[in-house]
Amino acid sequence: NAGVTQTPKFQVLKTGQSMTLQCAQDMNHEYMSWYRQDPGMGLRLIHYSVGAGITDQGEVPNGYNVSRSTTEDFPLRLLSAAPSQTSVYFCASSYLGAYEQYFGPGTRLTVT
């Protein structure tokens, strides 16, 4: 039982490049979400999903796309990276309606 996994752990991008942050969970959780963590800002919700085929925007969705084709995977796409997207990204999952969320180890992304 791996829990929530995220790849890569670290990434450096140049402005304008695209990439996908991967998130997978093996607990059959319906709910998955992406947060970004910036100094002095705490964690802010980017996008979330309540099941395969269903996604919705969080607090800071601009510049990010998501899709949920399977229960296990919830990738986060940056179509054209900007320096403002330099951050640590966390994926989290839970059973629908459950209070406890399981966090992945995070991805540190730097955009130069």
Next chain:
Amino acid sequence: AQTVTQSQPEMSVQEAETVTLSCTYDTSENNYYLFWYKQPPSRQMILVIRQEAYKQQNATENRFSVNFQKAAKSFSLKISDSQLGDTAMYFCAFMKHAGVTGTASKLTFGTGTRLQVTL
């Protein structure tokens, strides 16, 4: 919308002493959860303690306890007998209760308090 405020960006405590981290929140909801998460240098988010708003009794988990004041919308974390391993960033977070619909709910985090435990 909910907001969570942590007014102490940094705190320091000596080993074996007690420290209290403050958190206030604002919501129009009546049924919700409050959490304290710990983030050590490893970056992993670890749930420390949770409180359900409908419960008057303050939650405790070993050396960690909360002081939940619903009317004042205050939710502080007390760490007793502080240990070096408690050094971390601590986040207060809010989640609306899912209710009978079972819909997922989102976490709203405060900006965090960096706690340093010293010898």
